[in-house]
Amino acid sequence: MQVRINGKPQEVREGLSIAALLQELGVETRYAAVALNGEVVRRAEHPAVIVKEGDRIEIVHAVTGGA
Amino acid sequence: MEGYKDLLTLGKKQFHSRLIVGTGKYPTFEVMREAIERSGAEIVTVAVRRVDLGARGKGSLLDYIDPGRYTLLPNTAGCYTAEEAVTTALLAREAGLSDFVKLEVIGDPRTLFPDVVGLIEATVRLVKEGFTVLPYTNDDPITAKKLEDAGATCVMPLAAPIGSGLGIRNPYNIRIILEQARVPVIVDAGVGTASDAAIAMELGCDGVLMNTAIAGAKDPIAMAEAMKLAVRAGRLAFQAGRISKKLYAAASSPAEGKIDIE
Numbered sequence: 001m002q003v004r005i006n007g008k009p010q011e012v013r014e015g016l017s018i019a020a021l022l023q024e025l026g027v028e029t030r031y032a033a034v035a036l037n038g039e040v041v042r043r044a045e046h047p048a049v050i051v052k053e054g055d056r057i058e059i060v061h062a063v064t065g066g067a
Numbered sequence: 068m069e070g071y072k073d074l075l076t077l078g079k080k081q082f083h084s085r086l087i088v089g090t091g092k093y094p095t096f097e098v099m100r101e102a103i104e105r106s107g108a109e110i111v112t113v114a115v116r117r118v119d120l121g122a123r124g125k126g127s128l129l130d131y132i133d134p135g136r137y138t139l140l141p142n143t144a145g146c147y148t149a150e151e152a153v154t155t156a157l158l159a160r161e162a163g164l165s166d167f168v169k170l171e172v173i174g175d176p177r178t179l180f181p182d183v184v185g186l187i188e189a190t191v192r193l194v195k196e197g198f199t200v201l202p203y204t205n206d207d208p209i210t211a212k213k214l215e216d217a218g219a220t221c222v223m224p225l226a227a228p229i230g231s232g233l234g235i236r237n238p239y240n241i242r243i244i245l246e247q248a249r250v251p252v253i254v255d256a257g258v259g260t261a262s263d264a265a266i267a268m269e270l271g272c273d274g275v276l277m278n279t280a281i282a283g284a285k286d287p288i289a290m291a292e293a294m295k296l297a298v299r300a301g302r303l304a305f306q307a308g309r310i311s312k313k314l315y316a317a318a319s320s321p322a323e324g325k326i327d328i329e
Binding site: 005028030032042044056064066 | 088089092099113117120127134154159161163169171178185203229248255257276277279282303329
């Protein structure tokens with residue numbers, strides 16, 4: 001099935017949790033956060049939330065910046 | 068001054084340094100780390116952006132800035148609505164960066180001036196969510212008051228546009244903001260060189276936040292130290308209380324006891 005991850009379309013397996021997706025993508029999760037269809041997903045819920053067809057997933061972290 | 072404590076309180080934390088620095092625009096992570104070290108800053112701003120999924124294994128910011136040592140201040144730079152800014156702050160907190168937020172709701176890409184209506188709305192919402200909100204605002208005393216009433220931890224009026232280096236364009240408004248504020252006032256944006264930072268502190272500001280003035284200097288590490296000293300000097304001068312200005316001279320040597328050579 002297809003989802004959008006950080007603005008780009010991507011094929012993923014069905015039944016994948018957010019936690020599993022992050023692992024497959026190789027994301028260093030320690031200082032990262034996820035929004036699913038515009039809503040922040042709490043870290044504790046990553047293993048329980050299952051990605052669905054057409055979901056928009058944003059994975060963010062800290063980068064350099066001032067203002 | 069030994070043992071004298073002049074702490075800046077923001078939310079539940081206290082800081083010795085009154086200089087807050089950004090992490091943007093440095094030539095390398097190594098120069099950034101060294102400059103921040105030399106600035107003496109304890110609070111460091113970061114941005115929140117998408118993870119580059121194609122760039123695994125590259126060094127990341129937090130390999131160079133230890134979140135255990137510095138208080139991270141995630142910003143909502145680039146957000147043009149309260150909604151975007153609130154979601155960005157929530158993501159930053161969820162990422163484990165901080166429950167402090169340098170709140171920016173930008174109104175226009177050319178000036179990067181804040182959209183104060185969106186800013187106040189976002190402040191209300193994030194205060195309700197339990198954030199320590201540090202809003203970047205105009206040098207407008209009315210907005211400053213409204214942000215304070217909305218529960219902002221401090222107010223951060225700009226000295227001049229972000230990255231402009233123009234210095235404090237309206238010291239009179241900053242003075243009015245200072246007179247009425249019951250929360251710390253931190254000048255955010257527009258500082259160009261050390262004297263600008265000193266002037267902000269001499270006016271009575273509680274701190275100065277800057278990025279480009281240090282990162283964009285020919286020698287960022289030396290400028291970081293200059294800024295540290297300027298903020299300290301300005302603070303001390305403010306506390307010491309400057310003399311009043313006079314039009315004519317006032318000799319500081321006695322008029323009596325002069326030799327007579329007539």
